[in-house]
Amino acid sequence: MPVRPKLKSISVLRRPAEVVLIGRPYELTHLADEDGAVTTLLQVLAQGSRTVAELPTAMRERGFDVTEEEMAAAVEALDQAGVLLRADGDADLDDATLRRHASNLRFYDLYSDLRRTSAGFHRAMATADVLLLGAGGMGSGVLQSLIGLGVGRIRLVDCDVVEEKNLARQFAYGHADVGRNKVDAARDWAARYSPGTTVVDTVHERVSDADTVRRLGAGASLVVSAIDSPDDIQLIVNEACFDLGVPFVTAGLLYSTIFYWSVEPGVSPCRLCLELNREDQGATMPHLAEQTVAVSGEFVNRATGPVAQLLAGFVTLEAARYLTRTDPPVAAATYHTFDLVDGMRTTVDAWPRHPGCPLCHRSPEA
Template sequence: MRLPRVKPEHAPHRLADGTIRLGGALYGIASEITDADGWAWAALTLMDGTRTPADVAAGLRAAFPVLTGEDAGDIVETLLASGHVEEAGPGACEQLSEREKERYSRSRDYFRWVDLTPRDHGWEPQLRLKAARVLVLGLGGTGSHAAWSLAAAGVGRLHLVDPDVVELSNLNRQILYTEADLGRPKAEVALDRLRRVNSDIEITVETASVDGPEALARLIDGFHVLALCADLPREPYGIQTWANRACAAAGIPWVSGGYHGPLVSVGVFGPGGPCFECVRAGIAPQPGGGYAWPGVTGASAGLSGQLVAYDVLAQVTRVSSVPPGYFHGVTLLDPDGHVYARHPSRDGCEICS
């Protein structure tokens, strides 16, 4: 890092006992530094984007003669590695056009805020999105919102699959369709709408249903993440089980979400975590076990789709501190009804143990 500065969203606060807090506890990315001697505070103050790391270390030694050059250097390196500091100088990123940088500037600001990995120029998560290939299976209440969000975010290649046509009852929640689309294949309409949302990415579609695990395995070939937004056939031993086994064989993560009345939940599974079947076996009742019951509004469908999209983006960008192998979500009738379920792999599970 050439000219480090503390990220504005992570502005440090010093408590009465000298402890420094960065990041904000409300956001889940806070750090605390015990700093009785004031060395870290002084270094953070010097990191204003006008000094090199060597300059900061020199300023630290000038303020605290007791510090050796090695001590000052270690303090600076530790702060640089914390993720609360960014490069202030203009970072070169030739893989994105100026048009793309303008389009995704707010995304870059978001990832800069939540990403605690030191970066050269802050565009690394967006570059991962540009290189990503994501399969969206199902373009109903959850899938239509998820597909829109992934296209808007700049996923480089989206393949959308759905067997159905647009019906009047879809229009209370499925964001991509209008009255003029009644009777048209959802995949065809989605392609038209999303190409108008983002013409800089590749979008392909398929009007097809998945009739077995072999068909699903063929579909995911070549993709980095599966966004499973279809609900048929239902569990047990339905399409989520097929996805669990096919994605495990392919070595890719998958995200599945939906709604069950006021319960909106999403599951995230993949290499490095307990599989869907193990987590499901440990839960009673099962969040996500009966997605897409008839009762739904645009708001509840939108929440499920946006949560699916968020978790897909987290898997692609790697800006996520939670490993796969869990369900999470909300119960809309209870302000405190947050869902989080995680269970270890079962002994002898052929997929994840």
Template sequence: MRIVLKECAWESSGEELLVLTDPREVLTLGDEDGQVAALFAALGDGPCTVSELQGRLAAAGVHRGEGDVRAAVEALDALGLVECESDRTLGDPGLDDRHHSNLAFFGAFARFDRPRSDFVGSLRRSHVLVLGVGGAGSSLVQCLAGLGVGRLTLVDRDDVESRDFAGQFLYHHADLGRPKVECAAEWVRAYDPRIEVRAVDRWITCPDDLKDLVDGADLVAGGLDGPPEAHLWANEAAVRAGVPLVVGGMTGSQITYYSVDPGRSPCVQCDWNGRPTPGGFVERNRAKLMIQNAPIGPLAMQVGSLIAYEAMRYLTGFEAPRAAGTFVKLDLRDGLVPDRRPFTADPDCPVCPR
């Protein structure tokens, strides 16, 4: 294995070495005798094996056994500072260029036992069922395609209308009157022919309408419109299949999203069961307000990208899902300060696995 130092800057400061890989954080390593600085300098000369690294250190006057050098490299790996040269790419120049930013993003999370190519590979092997390709779903599809998610199944039953153009950038004037899923699938194929995409033109009126689509999916994601019960239907279909669910929406300047990690977080049904019966002025009129919803582009794009980012957490495991069993609400009016409300857990939930 040839070891390579990730992009970083370092500087000796007294008996310490300061290392910068991310402007948000400076690593401080103890370095009384300057040997850690010598190690960074030796690695900075380019990819090398442990044995070659040992030789470079010796040439710099640092004489250590191969076991010591290997232990030092493993310590740097634990800090996320080095990686294996051959695992930095997907091994195909065309693909590497296509996924340049994706590979760069996951570089920060790469370790010897989980290289950056594996994170991107996880996305390329994933199958996401997208519920709704309207306001949030339109930008979600674009984000998932950009990440290189390998299979997309798109479900919707709307046709393209000119009113959609304010926030749904998958569609063109030539698409007016056509089923959205067909146009969305065409967009994906034109964007990246490597992505396998299926269009399902279907109304969803109960969990069973989703059963055949959820089976085999790694994740269900979308922006749901229709009755509030649509959240319960998607939740039941996903949780019964053991597939994570990520859903987002918007009202006015407000963005909300949540996810369900089946068997690990409470689900939407749990929360629904524990919710007080709506009786207030806002609850009684919420349905009317939804009709007048104004999903403009800047909001729709943010909802779709938040859903996609949470989806990426589930699909790659690069970090834990942040909205599992939690309603996260952000409002443009107060600068997107998150307001988090955890779901109420229900030990007797009829949907959650026992």
């Protein structure tokens, strides 16, 4: 079926001898338009009712004599500028999906074009299978966001029970859930919130080694690590994800700083690379070896509800980039940090691949 190009929901300003397309904030596209032909074409494309072959007739009706070749070139240029989508891009989705995921589909419009449709991005999410390690503050928030996005299957793993203190920041649970296994309470919340859209498989188990992650993650599309023990859990998940061949995303809170990052095995530097780079750096600073811990601070959980939601949001957005490939992941081998007590100061720090990393060395892509 011939494609019917449609102008995205953007603003178009008419100025003397030009038009300005306003898409994303601070992103303006200026097009020369001496005679008004471009403005007219954009008005026709906003209707989304004509194929490229039908555009010359529509333009002639408005006083502009153009050829199909000229219209094809104009449409291609506008598509390259990122302002067009397919008018029938959602046509193969059922009514229930269109209603449930209306805002998600319009979000995907930001990345769609005449080849990739918003419905296609949604289907990628709907067929995804995510292993979610942890159902605490961040994990339960990620669960909620993934279900809202319509991910097809979530394997939820946690070994804890709901406690009253959890209710300050873990919004998948209520007072009636206190004392229950978190995974069971979270599964029941999902069934009430969005029946029929996401399969939530639950595992009440502690993750302690890479073999466990490999077993739980067999066939998964992506892993989200929302647990903080044992101490080397991120290295454990990193190793397992290399064997599974899937990316993973994680985040956390350190004193007053929240952070998130991800790893795509064989594509980005991995978490072990960071560890090896740190060891090399430490070897150049012998005075660090002379330091001893005089007072070991007690562990304090400062993750309030807003903090947990921020972490869950950043992690889920990064996970969605991997699952749908709307655009490249922004946190692959890159720490994104936000200091909560320093004016929300943000930093972005990437780490390089380590030449001696045994995991990256065995990956052909690396």
